[in-house]
Amino acid sequence: MYAQMVKSTGKSVQALDDMSPEERAFQERIDRGEKIEPKDWMPDAYRKNLIRQIGQHAHSEIVGQLPEGNWITRAPTLERKANLLAKVQDEAGHGLYLYCAAETLGVSRDELFEMLHSGKMKYSSIFNYPTLTWADMGAVGWLVDGAAIMNQVPLQRTSYGPYARAMVRICKEESFHQRQGYHIMMTMANGTPEQKRMAQDALNRFWYPALMMFGPSDKDSVHSAQSMAWKIKMNTNDELRQKFVDETAPQAEFLGLSIPDENLKWNEERGNYDFSEPDWDEFYNVVSGNGPCNVERLEARKKAWSDGAWVREGMMAHAEKKAMRKQAAE
Amino acid sequence: MTVSDNTALFEFLLRQGDNALVLGHRTSEWCGVGPVLEEDIALANTALDLIGQTQLWLALAGEVEDKGRDANDLAYFRDPYDFRNLLMLELPNEDYGRTIMRQFLFDAFQVPWLTALQESNDKRVGDIAAKSLKEAMYHLERSAETVIALGDGTDESNSKMQQALEFLWPYAGEVFADDENDVSVASKGIAPLPSSIHDVWNSTINRTFSEACLKRPESQFAHSGGREGFRHTEHLGHMLATMQTLQRSHPGATW
Ligand SMILES: [Fe+2]
Numbered sequence: 001m002y003a004q005m006v007k008s009t010g011k012s013v014q015a016l017d018d019m020s021p022e023e024r025a026f027q028e029r030i031d032r033g034e035k036i037e038p039k040d041w042m043p044d045a046y047r048k049n050l051i052r053q054i055g056q057h058a059h060s061e062i063v064g065q066l067p068e069g070n071w072i073t074r075a076p077t078l079e080r081k082a083n084l085l086a087k088v089q090d091e092a093g094h095g096l097y098l099y100c101a102a103e104t105l106g107v108s109r110d111e112l113f114e115m116l117h118s119g120k121m122k123y124s125s126i127f128n129y130p131t132l133t134w135a136d137m138g139a140v141g142w143l144v145d146g147a148a149i150m151n152q153v154p155l156q157r158t159s160y161g162p163y164a165r166a167m168v169r170i171c172k173e174e175s176f177h178q179r180q181g182y183h184i185m186m187t188m189a190n191g192t193p194e195q196k197r198m199a200q201d202a203l204n205r206f207w208y209p210a211l212m213m214f215g216p217s218d219k220d221s222v223h224s225a226q227s228m229a230w231k232i233k234m235n236t237n238d239e240l241r242q243k244f245v246d247e248t249a250p251q252a253e254f255l256g257l258s259i260p261d262e263n264l265k266w267n268e269e270r271g272n273y274d275f276s277e278p279d280w281d282e283f284y285n286v287v288s289g290n291g292p293c294n295v296e297r298l299e300a301r302k303k304a305w306s307d308g309a310w311v312r313e314g315m316m317a318h319a320e321k322k323a324m325r326k327q328a329a330e
Numbered sequence: 331m332t333v334s335d336n337t338a339l340f341e342f343l344l345r346q347g348d349n350a351l352v353l354g355h356r357t358s359e360w361c362g363v364g365p366v367l368e369e370d371i372a373l374a375n376t377a378l379d380l381i382g383q384t385q386l387w388l389a390l391a392g393e394v395e396d397k398g399r400d401a402n403d404l405a406y407f408r409d410p411y412d413f414r415n416l417l418m419l420e421l422p423n424e425d426y427g428r429t430i431m432r433q434f435l436f437d438a439f440q441v442p443w444l445t446a447l448q449e450s451n452d453k454r455v456g457d458i459a460a461k462s463l464k465e466a467m468y469h470l471e472r473s474a475e476t477v478i479a480l481g482d483g484t485d486e487s488n489s490k491m492q493q494a495l496e497f498l499w500p501y502a503g504e505v506f507a508d509d510e511n512d513v514s515v516a517s518k519g520i521a522p523l524p525s526s527i528h529d530v531w532n533s534t535i536n537r538t539f540s541e542a543c544l545k546r547p548e549s550q551f552a553h554s555g556g557r558e559g560f561r562h563t564e565h566l567g568h569m570l571a572t573m574q575t576l577q578r579s580h581p582g583a584t585w
Pocket residue numbers: 061090091094170174
């Protein structure tokens with residue numbers, strides 16, 4: 001997901017009996033469904049894991065502005081332009097809430113940016129794919145925001161209070177984004193032959209990358225047990241992926257578009273769709289830097305940051321001067 | 331040459347709408363790459379306000395023209411010489427300093443201008459002005475504050491802002507050069523003459539620049555050609571090529 005490659009401690013979950021009294025009290029609070037707040041005691045590993053997870057999530061929001069930002073200047077009507085701009089602005093807002101949530105754990109936004117720029121922290125693999133036609137604005141809203149919702153709705157119940165509250169605000173907007181994306185898809189799918197072609201092409205390119213958003217298959221994801229015990233991960237990757245396919249397949253059918261998977265078929269017995277796994281080699285390639293847009297995305301972020309340095313420094317210097325003048329006047 | 335009532339009003343409305351459209355478009359180019367997250371969000375807000383204003387002005391322009399064109403037709407199917415925006419607004423963003431300085435020079439005009447337009451004889455004009463004014467006042471507050479902060483910030487930010495001001499200065503005066511169309515709409519009580527706004531604008535910018543430790547350039551020269559559509563810069567064609575690409579390459583499609 002937006003934090004698809006967060007590795008947990010790598011150790012198996014500690015049994016309650018092996019825990020220190022503090023750790024045990026902490027785990028019991030979580031088991032009772034209590035929220036952990038910034039000033040509460042928490043194990044170091046919990047804090048570190050959350051920083052990485054929330055940080056990755058925040059980075060995904062702001063790197064995620066880029067592929068959609070690519071179409072703001074080419075939006076085909078004034079209404080679409082305003083809607084897309086507002087949507088991408090929402091993503092910046094999500095980034096802001098999440099950086100604030102991470103800051104409550106004792107890491108600054110600047111430090112997190114530094115880790116993003118140096119490659120020490122990742123963002124979701126999905127944003128390393130290019131947006132090539134206007135239909136991609138539909139596909140991204142429908143599939144990418146749709147997949148984000150699958151993951152984030154349960155995270156509203158996550159154990160860390162500030163993260164859970166950020167998720168509540170974010171989820172409301174994400175479902176709006178998804179509907180907006182689906183509406184673009186619908187308009188294109190019912191449009192001219194060229195528009196229909198763009199819509200199908202967008203679905204072809206985004207289907208498997210969207211499935212990859214949930215992270216590797218559970219059998220290859222050894223790190224999630226501790227995160228689940230801590231309730232900073234609420235469902236397994238495969239559960240969420242299945243849920244996504246089950247919801248999305250009928251939506252594609254309604255659009256009259258075909259999902260690029262010959263094996264996609266309703267399985268009466270399981271009560272789920274059967275579907276093909278994405279190409280995990282491609283996934284690991286994208287995650288390790290070889291996606292179609294990794295280099296450009298990171299360059300764009302770094303350039304924005306360094307171009308903006310004089311602005312941030314100027315504003316800071318002015319604020320300090322102002323405070324000093326005020327003090328001198330008193 | 332005498333201009334009929336509607337032609338002059340139509341021209342006037344295009345000028346308002348195209349200013350908002352072109353500046354809104356330029357501002358939207360910042361989305362995702364602003365100097366700091368809060369600023370990214372604020373710039374998107376400004377762009378959204380301007381796109382909203384565009385829709386109102388151009389919809390009314392289409393109505394007044396009475397040839398069945400709506401706001402989207404006017405935005406997406408006119409060529410550069412039919413655009414009526416100020417030259418300053420179509421210039422590339424270049425850097426944040428130029429972007430915010432341009433916004434300020436424009437806002438400092440828009441606030442008194444829209445305030446006056448609220449009294450228009452044409453109620454439709456007055457209504458759009460009243461709605462846009464609230465947004466423009468907020469824009470001015472923000473752009474003036476930012477110009478002051480960066481002018482008063484570091485040596486580097488001061489010199490960037492001074493350079494931005496010097497670059498934009500020859501474009502800043504275009505808006506005040508009354509022409510035949512301005513005289514025509516003024517005589518009907520639709521709008522005041524733009525030149526009547528000059529004093530207020532001067533005092534706003536002088537006050538702000540002195541707080542910002544910036545030196546107002548002395549030149550009185552002003553480029554012209556945007557608001558008549560007579561001679562735009564080379565940049566507008568590129569902007570429109572980008573903006574209009576889908577509509578132009580798929581005529582008749584619904585989006
Ligand atoms: Fe988001």
